[in-house]
């Protein structure tokens with residue numbers, strides 16, 4: 026800690042701010058409870074937000090509908106390989122089998138080598154959301170083991186599953202959720218990614234182009250059925 | 255980046271004469287204004303949010319000497335390392351040192367004004383490293399060996415034909431000027447670079463002290479790549495980017511994206527706290543945060559200038575500035591451009607080097623009216639002019655004739671009788687010396703100044719003309 030640059034900078038800053046009159050933080054108002062939307066609320070607002078971003082939300086009412094939706098999406102984008110998170114929701118739904126029925130090879134990421142080769146070659150990445158912000162269509166995903174960031178980043182199509190109890194009204198409702206994560210042992214997750222729409226750029230003559238580095242297409246499947254039996 | 259701020263005049267003249275560039279700049283600024291306007295229209299109580307944002311920045315900077323050590327502690331607790339750089343050379347040395355010690359060969363970079371500020375690319379390349387800018391606009395600018403011209407759209411000064419020719423030449427691909435196709439080519443080329451790179455270098459929009467979290471906004475996904483795939487992640491930020499809490503961050507993030515592109519949120523927001531954790535399969539093994547001062551603590555010390563550090567780099571002020579729209583980003587001669595560039599270049603570069611940019615401003619106030627953290631650019635601009643005029647280190651023209659004229663004016667202005675007689679004399683002579691308001695005989699000392707200016711119309715004061723005016727207006731009034 027005896028870094029002379031550190032000492033010099035902190036000292037210069039301290040002198041500059043004229044230490045002596047500590048300013049008070051704005052009172053930390055606002056709820057400390059996470060304001061999850063009631064599970065019975067419909068998906069219209071979320072669907073509209075995603076549509077405005079050029080993406081799609083599909084309400085799925087049963088396993089058959091899920092299989093049909095997967096069939097439709099994989100056919101539309103000619104998906105041959107998929108990668109997924111090693112996540113309880115995805116295991117319970119047996120996503121691998123459902124995709125295999127569409128002749129799509131799907132596997133969870135098992136090791137680092139996997140990550141680089143599989144995710145880089147797959148056309149589809151499947152994840153589950155920590156939260157969906159309905160007013161903006163924002164997908165909220167914590168990173169970590171079994172929740173690799175690359176799955177929602179490298180493939181051209183990103184498919185995200187969400188359950189009705191994981192919805193927030195507005196981005197500001199993430200504040201208590203973040204505070205909750207932060208107070209867990211180990212502090213906040215090493216990475217939290219918010220995705221609002223698919224990758225885009227307007228760097229060439231301000232013409233909007235989709236899918237520059239990240240996915241070009243995003244589908245959110247809203248699971249309106251008891252998947253945990 | 256090479257400092258050419260002293261050449262603003264010639265560069266501005268050349269840019270203003272370039273019709274193509276002018277059209278591009280107008281179109282770009284118009285488009286960004288439109289985007290912002292769309293976002294603002296749907297925004298609930300922008301004024302309140304701006305006040306809040308201003309307060310957050312005021313408080314966090316007033317507390318900066320406490321927040322910096324707190325940030326350091328939290329980053330370390332999350333397994334990251336913090337480096338302190340007093341100036342650009344120190345920042346370069348730290349990052350070069352890391353690259354050497356870890357045997358880095360390839361570097362991918364996310365868009366960062368900071369790296370331009372410290373001249374990082376050249377330093378890394380001179381050391382034999384391969385460096386790839388990965389934001390599409392930055393990549394284009396790098397291939398062309400130019401520098402970015404707009405905070406949000408670095409390659410805005412190039413049209414698609416130029417980009418097509420550039421790609422054909424440098425990447426050996428078939429000529430195409432279809433933006434979709436060009437983007438696909440860049441995606442393919444850069445995807446390989448991401449997968450091969452050992453080090454990712456980014457800036458950072460905010461650093462949250464209470465948790466040691468770095469917040470990064472983007473629309474393309476290249477920053478996510480740069481912070482996920484390489485085994486080292488180095489983030490270089492100015493010390494003014496630190497906020498205290500996530501709640502503070504939440505106030506500023508909505509202002510940033512709305513002001514930049516009218517988005518409620520950018521496509522991606524990454525909140526990064528330290529490197530990969532035990533048992534995880536991805537993410538960098540090491541996370542290094544480099545905190546750069548480079549003149550910022552000096553700016554912080556001046557109560558009026560301090561607001562220059564509130565800037566969120568949203569670019570909104572550029573898109574409303576009549577001067578920027580006319581002369582473009584490159585004319586400012588260094589990293590930052592437009593209204594905020596006038597303030598920052600002058601203050602961040604060594605005394606006497608920032609060039610006369612604060613004088614290249616009409617004081618119209620359009621910038622201050624849109625700034626999400628209510629920076630009063632014109633006020634700071636005037637203060638800088640005053641500081642520069644007082645300080646002989648600045649190579650400003652100080653013609654004796656102008657000085658004499660101003661002293662004379664000062665003398666007259668404090669003597670009402672003398673002032674009245676002088677104005678009467680001017681009114682008498684005006685039709686001869688300056689027919690039609692254009693000075694005919696400007697003394698050589700101020701002839702350059704006079705060339706682009708009209709003389710005021712010498713008239714009797716308004717208070718004396720009013721009775722006559724009122725009579726004339728009264729005559730024209732409609733009978734009621």
Ligand code: SF4
Pocket residue numbers: 574575576577578592593596614615616617618619620621622631632
């Ligand atoms: S006040 Fe100056 S810097 Fe601001 S918009 Fe007007 S001309 Fe540009």
Ligand code: SF4
Pocket residue numbers: 513564565566567568569570571572593594621624625626627628629
């Ligand atoms: S000075 Fe204000 S308007 Fe300009 S870039 Fe900074 S935050 Fe945006």
